[in-house]
Amino acid sequence: MSEKITVEKKVLSENDKLAVNIRTQLKQRGIVALNFVSSPGSGKTSLLEKTLGALNNELRIGLIAGDVQTENDANRLLRAGGKMVRPIVTGGACHLDARMISRVLPELDLEKIDVLFIENVGNLVCPSSYDLGEDMKVVLLSTTEGDDKPLKYPGMFRRSSVMVINKIDLLGSSDFDMNRVKENARRINADLKIFEVSCRTGQGLGEWYDWIKHLVNDARTSATG
């Protein structure tokens, strides 16, 4: 068992070196990078589709869509107007890692990107351990999954900077309690920034778009300033 842990550490430290390299490349160009993580079906692709629809004319958006199998998500993002979309099919692996990102990054023209959205594999456990060179992790949680999830999967909520609570149009169809989920999440991570949205009805998305625009502006300022 101790042997297994040693190997995992070695793999992680190789991952961390690659992630530093990715982060440097992105920072030099003032690119904001967000790593979207969640359970399968929380609405990562839906949120990115909506965000493309709203911001595609204002911002130059790069997208990397990871999946265990199929390029379905990447194709959805292309159909939603994504101009720079690259799929990663992990072929069984339960998370994206920095090596996979390093491989597809040269296929994106970084000089023409303001913000890079990386959609991770749907998995609330493993992706939390892998730095992809992002500025921050954005964890999605849909109301249909239950308000206990931050306590049961604390690693992901601890390592994320932002929580997007999706499917608020379905509040009332379960015993999901908005105050309780926030309380649970902030017990794990007091600094978590929280959005409440419905990708179906559009509710709450305006605030989310504004936040993305602010992030990009701030990054531009510090890259040029």
Place this chain on the structure above:
Amino acid sequence: MSEKITVEKKVLSENDKLAVNIRTQLKQRGIVALNFVSSPGSGKTSLLEKTLGALNNELRIGLIAGDVQTENDANRLLRAGGKMVRPIVTGGACHLDARMISRVLPELDLEKIDVLFIENVGNLVCPSSYDLGEDMKVVLLSTTEGDDKPLKYPGMFRRSSVMVINKIDLLGSSDFDMNRVKENARRINADLKIFEVSCRTGQGLGEWYDWIKHLVNDARTSATG
């Protein structure tokens, strides 16, 4: 990379040996063992709560509830009337393995159990690779997660014998298509037995309970016969 694969294989083969040992112990006593797998929030605990409520007087039910963190699920099963419940807190690990099961099995009186329900960690990827000595894996998929999941997470649907589609009371609140999800699932695994249920309204659960009772009866017959 090849080195990592070698180590994983070694760990798996140790897991398989332990799983064979567990399976033998259970088979000798005619105990049916089901390994419940799904995304976080699909309703594994809810299905087990309902099943306890319906069958606790007829069957002697053993329960092992795995979670990354907290014993919340095990406590819910105790409150639902579970008499033989053991929690496993993996402390970060993304799946249960046969070693964890081997450790808690001696705490259950196997002579007094007809059926053993193992609730895995909520994760649609990693638990598919670990044999726990179960008779079969039961994969849950809730309608709110989307009908594309069997294609995107094929490993789990290939290695499961049964698919329980939960939250059918929420059909119509998304573009989830019942025919499409079955078609997708059967493209991955033509033999998959499928139930459609709502743990909230109770719809479809009668068929599920009947199936469990048949399984237990068959196992009794072959153990004594």
